[in-house]
Amino acid sequence: MFWVVSAEVDGPVNPKTGYVYDLTCIDDILRGQVIPSLTHKTHEGIPLAQSLCQSFTNIQSAITPPATLSALTLALSPYLRYAVLAGDTLVVEVTQSFEFSAGHQLWCDEFSEAQNRRLFGKCSNPNGHGHNYVVEVTLGGSPDKTTGSVINLEELSHIVNERVIGPFDHKFLNRECADFASLNPSVENIARVIWQRLVDHFDQAKLTKVRVWETPKTSATYRGEST
Numbered sequence: 001m002f003w004v005v006s007a008e009v010d011g012p013v014n015p016k017t018g019y020v021y022d023l024t025c026i027d028d029i030l031r032g033q034v035i036p037s038l039t040h041k042t043h044e045g046i047p048l049a050q051s052l053c054q055s056f057t058n059i060q061s062a063i064t065p066p067a068t069l070s071a072l073t074l075a076l077s078p079y080l081r082y083a084v085l086a087g088d089t090l091v092v093e094v095t096q097s098f099e100f101s102a103g104h105q106l107w108c109d110e111f112s113e114a115q116n117r118r119l120f121g122k123c124s125n126p127n128g129h130g131h132n133y134v135v136e137v138t139l140g141g142s143p144d145k146t147t148g149s150v151i152n153l154e155e156l157s158h159i160v161n162e163r164v165i166g167p168f169d170h171k172f173l174n175r176e177c178a179d180f181a182s183l184n185p186s187v188e189n190i191a192r193v194i195w196q197r198l199v200d201h202f203d204q205a206k207l208t209k210v211r212v213w214e215t216p217k218t219s220a221t222y223r224g225e226s227t
Contacts, residue, residue, distance in 0.1 A: 004075040005030050005038070007059060011067035021067040029059055038074065047148025048074065048082055049092045056084040080153075085140075093208060094150050095138040098160050100169035103128035104185040128172055133187075134213040135164065135194060139205035151205040163197045187214040191222040199224070 007030060009021045034055045041051040056072045063069050068086065075081040079097040084090055105128050106120040116124045123129045137160055141150045171177055173185040179193045191212040199207050213219040 002077075003035070003038070004073075005034055006073045006075075007069060008071040008073075009063065009067050010070045021063070029062060034059065034072075047143065048076075049094070049143040049150050050148040052082055052084050053090050053092060053143065056086075056090060060086070082150075089142065091140050092143055092150050093138050093140040094153075094156070094205070095136050095209075096153065096156055096160075098135045098137065098157075098165055099132060100135070100165050101130065101132050102168050102171050102173050103130045104173040104180070105129065106184050106186060108184070128174075131214050133168075133190070135160070136209075136211040136213075137194075137198065137207070138209040138211075139202060140208040141205035144204065151202065156202075159198065159201050163201060164194050167197075186220075187212050187218060188220040188222075190214075191220040195222045195224060 007026055009026065011020045013020055037055055037058075038048070038051050041054075042048065052072060052074055056069065059072060060069045070086045071083055073081055073083040081095050083093040083095070085093060104123065105125060106123040107116050108119075111119070137156070139151050139156065143150055168177060173180045173190075177185075179197075180189070183189055183193070191210050194212065195207065195210045198210070207224075209221060209223050211219055211221040
């Protein structure tokens with residue numbers, strides 16, 4: 001297995017060093033304590049979310065104020081990661097990636113053809129323009145006391161495949177998906193529509209974020225309506 005563990009530390013910048021915290025110290029903690037502990041607990045069959053929470057608590061107590069640990073992330077692969085976030089109670093976020101290929105056209109009827117070409121470029125092509133979209137779905141919650149997990153990953157995959165990937169994959173979004181019949185399928189709107197398709201379909205965990213990558217350089221993130 002190949003894991004990537006990362007820590008986020010918040011705090012004021014030291015006027016002498018320019019650091020928020022000693023990076024060598026963080027590296028020593030991650031390599032010397034966190035990774036061996038996570039590996040050992042995994043071999044013992046302890047759920048990763050539960051183990052990561054314990055590691056977060058251990059690192060948090062080792063950080064010297066005024067710096068504080070704000071997040072501890074474990075990436076199991078390019079497609080799946082867990083993160084523990086600081087707060088009154090620890091929240092574990094699970095992020096899984098999915099892919100679909102689709103065509104779309106970006107166009108505003110009130111704009112001239114020249115304006116549409118300038119604003120949307122290739123995406124204004126009347127015959128459409130395609131992308132290989134990557135969708136990151138993030139759920140947050142407390143690990144279940146019995147299973148130690150935030151959500152069953154098979155359930156997550158089933159819901160996303162049924163609600164998003166199946167309806168959108170290899171479709172011309174404007175013409176074949178009712179969600180975009182009168183809505184420009186920009187990456188921003190795609191992220192918002194995916195959120196709306198998923199938000200009420202999880203019982204154990206809460207949907208906290210949807211990020212859609214249109215290209216390796218361009219993405220949009222939606223976290224629900226502001227309150």
